[in-house]
Amino acid sequence: MFRNVTAIHLHLAGVFQRKKAGTSLARCLHQTFAMAKRLPARRLDGIDHNPWVEFGKMASEYDVVNLGQGFPDFPPPDFAVQAFQLALSGDFMLNQYTRAFGYPPLTKILASFFGKLLEQEIDPLKNVLVTVGAYGALFTAFQALVDEGDEVIIIEPFFDCYEPMTLMAGGHPVFVTLKPSPTGDGELDSAGNWRLDPTELASKFTSRTKALILNTPNNPLGKVFSKAELELVASLCQQHDVICISDEVYQWLVYDGHQHVSIASLPGMWERTLTIGSAGKSFSATGWKVGWALGPDRLMKHLRTVQQNTVYHCPTQGQAAVAQSLQHEQLHFGQPSSYFVQLPRAMWRSRDHMVRSLQSVGLRPVVPQGSYFLIADISDFKSKMPDLPGDVDEPYDKRFVKWMIRNKGLAGIPVSVFYSWPHQKHFDHYVRFCFVKDESTLQALDEKLQKWKDELRP
Numbered sequence: 001m002f003r004n005v006t007a008i009h010l011h012l013a014g015v016f017q018r019k020k021a022g023t024s025l026a027r028c029l030h031q032t033f034a035m036a037k038r039l040p041a042r043r044l045d046g047i048d049h050n051p052w053v054e055f056g057k058m059a060s061e062y063d064v065v066n067l068g069q070g071f072p073d074f075p076p077p078d079f080a081v082q083a084f085q086l087a088l089s090g091d092f093m094l095n096q097y098t099r100a101f102g103y104p105p106l107t108k109i110l111a112s113f114f115g116k117l118l119e120q121e122i123d124p125l126k127n128v129l130v131t132v133g134a135y136g137a138l139f140t141a142f143q144a145l146v147d148e149g150d151e152v153i154i155i156e157p158f159f160d161c162y163e164p165m166t167l168m169a170g171g172h173p174v175f176v177t178l179k180p181s182p183t184g185d186g187e188l189d190s191a192g193n194w195r196l197d198p199t200e201l202a203s204k205f206t207s208r209t210k211a212l213i214l215n216t217p218n219n220p221l222g223k224v225f226s227k228a229e230l231e232l233v234a235s236l237c238q239q240h241d242v243i244c245i246s247d248e249v250y251q252w253l254v255y256d257g258h259q260h261v262s263i264a265s266l267p268g269m270w271e272r273t274l275t276i277g278s279a280g281k282s283f284s285a286t287g288w289k290v291g292w293a294l295g296p297d298r299l300m301k302h303l304r305t306v307q308q309n310t311v312y313h314c315p316t317q318g319q320a321a322v323a324q325s326l327q328h329e330q331l332h333f334g335q336p337s338s339y340f341v342q343l344p345r346a347m348w349r350s351r352d353h354m355v356r357s358l359q360s361v362g363l364r365p366v367v368p369q370g371s372y373f374l375i376a377d378i379s380d381f382k383s384k385m386p387d388l389p390g391d392v393d394e395p396y397d398k399r400f401v402k403w404m405i406r407n408k409g410l411a412g413i414p415v416s417v418f419y420s421w422p423h424q425k426h427f428d429h430y431v432r433f434c435f436v437k438d439e440s441t442l443q444a445l446d447e448k449l450q451k452w453k454d455e456l457r458p
Helices: 005-020 025-035 051-060 078-089 104-118 133-145 162-168 198-203 227-239 297-308 316-332 339-359 379-384 396-408 421-427 439-456
Strands: 128-132 151-156 172-177 209-215 243-247 273-278 290-294 364-367 373-377 430-434
Touching (some): 078 316, 104 128, 104 290, 128 133, 128 297, 133 243, 172 198, 198 227, 227 243, 273 297, 290 316, 316 339, 396 430
Parallel strands (some): 151 172, 243 273
Antiparallel strands (some): 128 290, 373 430
């Protein structure tokens, strides 16, 4: 409470000054020691800083093309918008509570749709939980299944909420790093070149390992884990009796002929896997905040306990709109009329556009196999201008992004924020960009880059 005797003396001096001013001694002492109580819960220690708040605020202060935060700046498909409009104007009971664990038509279509994909008989009442976005599903999973002292294996680079969610639950994060393979001169790197080391991964499993979190396609890298890599993870999870929390929000956004495989579909994995999905990412409607978790009842019943004692219930109308949208996709699945076919084709073109554009100024993109994002290597800039303004201990990519916002009118996210603290210094030469953007945004990017390119000419 007090650092030393001097601090106590200063506090007591303040008490007696207030006593002289006419306040009772008991009241002064009560006010002083009440103010000295620790206010924040210890579970918040070390997780108060958030890169999205920091870089989002900075991007709003400058005239920038914002390619930092991951959201589309184009509308959802017409059928999804119409479904939401119908939910607002149709059945008035959709303004009221629905079933706490999911609007029944939504849990039913989720069970039917994903049951076919996972080759599993999914019970809409026991095996499906609708959550406040995939973020809510992740938080609920960590709170339900990770206990004090449990170890959670996190593959890095990782979506940045995994570490604080582990810590808030009392768990201990254990990191295993994807290793990039060397590329030839002039050859673009690919997210597929970043691989798990089987020996290193196996070494991370101990008797205290409770869960492993998998993210495929990966944010920020855009790696789509191969079936062989998933089989390695599955084998180790089964060998050590470990739960797999599989974040698959970008499952429809895969490119270059790659295929997304859900680890829950592999032999022996349904019973130990939570599969997390997102309507926001599926239907380009991130503000709807409708997500879900799928899994065996032995896991799901604990998630239901957390949900009923936290948010209890998700907005009914958004769930109704997603139910209708999934019914549309089920009817059109695999056909050219399916949004899950159309969206990745369009974003594939946007990805290739951004790859070419970034190369024009000396940034070296790592071509993603999936997701909303690509990362670009800024090593050439790091060698040419190593002394950018910033704190001494601040990773180079953070200083570069701030410089780029101020001087080039472009906003991205430093990739070091997707790494554990000891590894940030080894991966501080990459910046993440979101390419799931409208054509006008990509044109604005080109204009900024052309100006930058002109400034680079001798």
